[in-house]
Amino acid sequence: MTTTPDLVLWVVVPYACLAVFAVGHFWRYRYDKFGWTTLSSQLYESRLLRWGSPLFHFGILAVFLGHVMGLGIPKRWTEAIGVSQALYHFTAVGIGAVAGFCTVVGMAILIYRRRTVGPVFSATTRMDKFMYLVLAVVILLGLSNTVAGNIIGHYDYREGVSVWFRGIFRFDPHPELMAQAPLTFQAHGLAAFLLFALWPFTRLVHVFSAPVGYLWRPYIVYRSREDRLGGGARRRGWDRVGERYRR
């Protein structure tokens, strides 16, 4: 039985947020490449950053991989290769707790640094503060899920939240699964989608510039001035004679 609020919260809101996420990134990349940066504050302060930043970033990377596994891989796949519920549970809680702990500690250091180090604080925009708030809420709720859903209580998210999450991308929404989930899971999911909607308008866009291509590109990049020919937009009506129709 699906009520209207459930439909709004677990179908309409996710799709709306994902739409903002996708279109927002496209627009930001087209319009604001110059603003697409990590906006590092290491120049101001590095003693706290040295601990906080790697803790947070490596932690959140592990958390992300955990989500890929927990949300992305159906339960019957892991069962098919012989991973028992107990084994899965043990690994997920173990790794998840460590990664979550690192992330939270790193985040605490980073937020403390941002607030107390003068130059860093004055370089913080309002959007940064809002983003930090939402991000912290999402992370804390997520960690509480690990504790509440796996250690204290018993909620098998792989038969509830995960199925709902995959359903969104298969255009096969199951709002009723979320409606039955514990409150912290509901809150975590909702806050996460809010964060997705916020994502393209914050400095979080730097996630998509993760420079993995560095591993195999040549060390020295040569670029010709002619490379840019036609790369930037020429004004309409100013194409050169003989140029092919581009628009």
Place this chain on the structure above:
Amino acid sequence: MRVMAQMAMVMNLDKCIGCHTCSVTCKQTWTNRSGMEYAWFNNVETRPGQGYPRTYEDQERWRGGWKLDKRGRITLKAGGRLKNLATIFSSPKMPSIQDYYEPWTYDYETLTNAPLQEHTPVARPKSLITGEAMAISWSANWDDDLAGGPELAPSDPVLQKVSDKVKLEFEQTFMFYLPRICEHCLNPSCAASCPSGAIYKRSEDGIVLVDQDACRGWRKCVTGCPYKKIYFNHRTGKAEKCTFCFPRVEVGLPTVCAETCVGRLRYIGLVLYDADAVLEAASVEDEHDLVDAQRRVLLDPHDPGVVREAEGAGIPRDWIQAAQRSPVWSLINRYEVALPLHPEYRTLPMVWYIPPLSPVVDVVSGTGEDGEDRGNLFAAIEHLRIPVEYLAELFTAGDTARVAAVLKRLAAMRSYMRDINLGRDPDDSIPAAVGMEGEQVYDMYRLLALARYEERYVIPPAHAEQAHGLEELATECSLDYEGGPGMGGWGPFGEGSGGTASVAVENFHALKQRQTTDTLAEPTDKDKRVNLLNWDGKGRPEGLFPPGPGDARGAPERRDGTGPDGGTDPKP
């Protein structure tokens, strides 16, 4: 052989008087923006001294440049690709703002706003980083003219290498100035360190630039550059660096630092080099062989084989001719008096230096002997080990013989030309003693001492058929129509957002803003300032110098109708 052209510079340190005009004009042109207050694309250091940022030459600490690994291949000193990515969240070897200096301004407003009081109000220094009042304790040239000094000199990384011979006694001190810009290296370690691939070398003229749209602020280049000539703009979160004034060079004008150099000590010209030989030259095992290896990478533009290859590689005819007339080529490979700065970093720097003879001459003259006599000078070069060893650590990776050879050539030129100037017969044994001929010495004298504008700067303009690629056009944004969103102003994410503006547009807006603003940091007379970026050095345009006392009275009426000075004097 793969021939490429490189815009290069030589600085004649003998003539540098440390006036900092180059630094100031460069700053006015490129880095007088918030976020770049602490950055000097061109700075002048007093050596011995710690440099800017402090002790940047200590690569055991800062890990810049390249090194040879166990198998004899060059690798980034800061670590390979994997290590580079693994440390991306917190760069372990990045200088902090305190290693440069905390930039400041003065609270000039107090001077006019302070209430009537017994004491004269004071403009206190205010940090441009925190906005708080601060005590100034360091700057980009805080140790200017100190010749090291007993407190600072022990931290000079170059001095440390020769320290067992150096006694910092007053009678034995020496000093000279070292102006530095980006080296626009043939093997740039900043570009190799950039995870985003945003730093590139222009294949036409070898100028190393940062693509502001592709830079993501990973700040690895700051570590990678051993000369610390990449600066992190803390407002926009992007790396910025010396551009070799490419908008000027493209139209055949010298860089701003060179144009405004009062000592006429900078030389700009093309060199042709073999791109295939770069890696080999950078990987030479013995550090003392590096200078020779780097000289050999540069190709003789008069060699018909080289010319043929260059034409095959698409280098225009007039560029090849410019390379043949290049003063840089002559100073490096014909007269062999220019040396690269820190060849041991293995980046193949392309700003070369003629080491200063002056410390030696000064010492000889100080003893009452004839400072320009060949015998005295040659003997002094041999015996004054301290300056020579210091110079060798800077320019030849410690090979004193090579520095001494250059200094002897410079000394020989002085002695030889003195005879001619005094009307005596030239003594051809002097050039012969340093392996040169009289005619050659005279040519070198012309280039070094007369240093005519057309001979110092041989800069072929970029080609019209390449004009569409010129940066001014290439950065043009489709939103840059009059009144459009690209025409200045901030994007939705603050001043660091939105497309990049072309230099012309940026200047236009900067000037317009200055015309209309009445805030403290921007004096109202700046609208009449000359834009050095497109001043060609000819004549004396109006507004080049602030109005003197004589101008104020008889000056013609200003176009804004406020009459002489409009109440803006005295200037802060």
